[in-house]
Amino acid sequence: MGSKKVLLSGSVDGKVSALFKRVSAVNKSNGPFDMLLCTGRFFADTGLSGDASEEDTELADYVTGAKEVPLPTYFIGSFGQGAARAIESLSNADASVHYLGRSGIKQLHGLNVVYLDGTYDKQAFEHGSTTASCRHYSKEDVRALERAVDRAEGDVDILLTCEWPADVTAAVPPGSAPADVGSTGSAVVAGLATKVRPRYHISGGKDVFYARPPYLNKDLGAGAHVTRFIALGSVGNAAKAKSLHALALVPAADMDVATLTQRPEGTTPCPYELPSTSKRGAPGDDDGLGEQSWRWQQNKRSKGGHAAPSLGRPDVVKDDRKTVYVKNLPYRATEDDIIGFFSQAGPVADVRRGAEADGKLHGYGFVQFESEEAAAKACQLHGTEFMGRELTVDVSTSGARAPSGKPVEGCWFCLSNPNADVNLVASIGEECYVVLDKGPIVDSHVLVLPVEHYPSQLSLSASSFAEMERYLSALRSCFASQGSELFAFERYMTFRKSGGNHCQLNVLPVSAAAAATARADVQRLARDHGVPLQPLDGPSKGEAGREVLRQAVGDGEYFLALLPDGSRLVHAITRGEKHPLNFGREVAAALAGAPGRADWKKCASTPVEEAAHTAKFKELFKPYDIMQ
Ligand SMILES: [Zn+2]
Structure with a gap:
């Protein structure tokens, strides 16, 4: 080219x-x-x-x-x-x-x-x-x-x-x-x-x-x-x-x-x-601050008594080799407490720990040391007690290909990251969560994703995948209560930015009339966009269903559509193929009767609108939410 x-x-x-x-x-x-x-x-x-x-x-x-x-x-x-x-x-x-x-x-x-x-x-x-x-x-x-x-x-x-x-x-x-x-x-x-x-x-x-x-x-x-x-x-x-x-x-x-x-x-x-x-x-x-810095300013370092999010010092270059990933942190632990505890391994350079929209601190975070040796030493603190809780301490890795599911810094969908869009979260499960789409095609357009960073549903653990399916089925019931059916799609591509793809299922309600002709409509759009879709025969759910998908796409990139009747269509994206990136939204918007909403840029909303929108969906979903 x-x-x-x-x-x-x-x-x-x-x-x-x-x-x-x-x-x-x-x-x-x-x-x-x-x-x-x-x-x-x-x-x-x-x-x-x-x-x-x-x-x-x-x-x-x-x-x-x-x-x-x-x-x-x-x-x-x-x-x-x-x-x-x-x-x-x-x-x-x-x-x-x-x-x-x-x-x-x-x-x-x-x-x-x-x-x-x-x-x-x-x-x-x-x-x-x-x-x-x-x-x-x-x-x-x-x-x-x-x-x-x-x-x-x-x-x-x-x-x-x-x-x-x-x-x-x-x-x-x-x-x-x-x-x-x-x-x-x-x-x-x-x-x-x-x-x-x-x-x-x-x-x-x-x-x-x-x-x-x-x-x-x-x-x-x-x-x-x-x-x-x-x-x-x-x-x-x-x-x-x-x-x-x-x-x-x-x-x-x-x-x-x-x-x-x-x-x-x-x-x-x-x-x-x-x-x-x-x-x-x-x-x-103090004046012309970059984004990181003004976050830093807003969330002053916790001094003494009060535990607050630690969003990372703007002057510290993040370095995975010097960083450990810590789970099961006590909610009441302040940044000073964390620094105090981890200093036994060596000098601490930075602590990064996010919070939910309601201010509840995450139980996990990153601790970065001055040296790699200190980080290695800190891993030996795994299993030790800190303020009454037994810590999990592990090396921090970033990267699309990290199969371990550890958070990738900079990824908007890793819930443990400080920049995750927690305002839009509708439900958090053990391993997956539901979040409103940031540029929703229709009101109940949500994403179902793993809390941790896995690139596609095929890389999820069995328990994560099972929970994802439970959320899907809850959403199907929720939509049914409104007289609608469910359409979903997943696109797995190995993006280079932000640590690569974070697995996500786009899920939205479509009318019964649209559901009736969904298969033909999706196939027609697929032809228009040059994306040949093949039906996935055999089991469509559970581990058996996952195996069918794996047989079809191997460990390559794919586009997967889940039709209202529960059947699936897939396209294995070949190497060098130019997959139309907006294809999923085009299809979803057409089925939802809102083709003008295919372009997410036209669907931006203000934080106030987002909050109202999330609250409304939560109310609707509550009776079906697997975590309620
Ligand atoms: Zn992620």
Whole structure:
């Protein structure tokens, strides 16, 4: 599959004609390019008062079509002279210039592009005002973005931010970074880059051209790739810093793992995850905080008496080799208690322990030591008593292929992780749980999943699988009480991000009428999407049913549909096959009579809506819940 040619521009500062003239020339000499991405400030910066100015910008002629746009153009930096009016006119025009928006993820010419418009301002960040043309992003903008990225499949090709990230020049060889820029970036942008792990991160906002040596992102369990940070100067800047840069890149989605995870010579550690000692003492730490940090702030370290969640120190790089996984922790144990106990094995660097939505602490967590030796020693504390409970202590492993089911840090579905979406949880069993889908197709659209990290139902223990089936049958009864039948699907793919796939069954009610024609409808959609589905003959339940599935798919990837009549259809995804990622939702949405809800991005809801929605479902499910 071919590479995409992309032109990148730093701040345009309103000089749209000069930019397009240059782009047109470069496109003729080195093109053709697929698109132009602009970061930094797009409009002339004349201070706040200019943003609402009625004056025409140079963009106007390109919006009306009086002048020709040389390449499909996408920009952030929606503030400056005449910005509000220009963006409004763009939204009504059929121009090849597009404002990307406040924050989000978009697929552009086959590339996954993530963007965050605006700059950091403490007031705007904390208290948020997210009108279309506001020069600062809010905490909500960043959160919404992180959620979107978490939900999206595949790796991010390009991250666009108006500002530089803080500390980006940390860990580069002495003298190789441009002077006096390192200390002035945004910690929020650095936090975002850490989370998004883009292959390229493009920033503007300073009149400096800087292409940082690649840095290696943290391996979440399925291979790590590098990020290249590139900063560009503004169009026509006096310092003559380069403002236009060309890239040719193959979309991550089309790359094999070996190519994607290559480490070029000169690769450095991630500058945002260095131990605090080797980093400049960032004075802004109280202000521009990355996501991890503000979690940290919200959940102050428990001092003395009160047990509270321990969400991990932002300045400690997570390291599995130095970490143990602990179960059966006493609920009343504070972080200090845990540190005190485990210090007998060696100095403790960090404690990570989450909580349920109602504040009840998890009985499990991670303890990270300063050294691997200490972690090994801590494993010998397995079976010893701590505040009246016998602890389970084991080495921590992350990774999609870890068959042990230990939590994978960063996975949203591992219930023991601090970032798990506990607000949506409807029922927790011994080994499985039920959670409302985050972008529900219909009200009772839920996921049934194992509490711990197993990639597919075939890797579950017999007891976990049995519980999953009990939940399914409870849901079937619950739906029946509403006059509906049950449709479910499971997709197992070995994703590289977030430690790989966490097994999940999508379950939702469909009407009796839809159930009657479900088999034919599913088969028709399967043909439309090029996903040949085969019936699974023989037992459809229990271990025997699981064996039938195993015979059909081996240990490979698959898509499995569970029809309302209890029969199953399966497609074994072959190596190199491009399985349509949204297929399951397309089918489910069609059966549920809500085809418009297939795209989860259109189904986002606010935390308040989510809470109400969860409460409603819990009430409905209560009489059938196997844990009640
Ligand atoms: Zn998981």
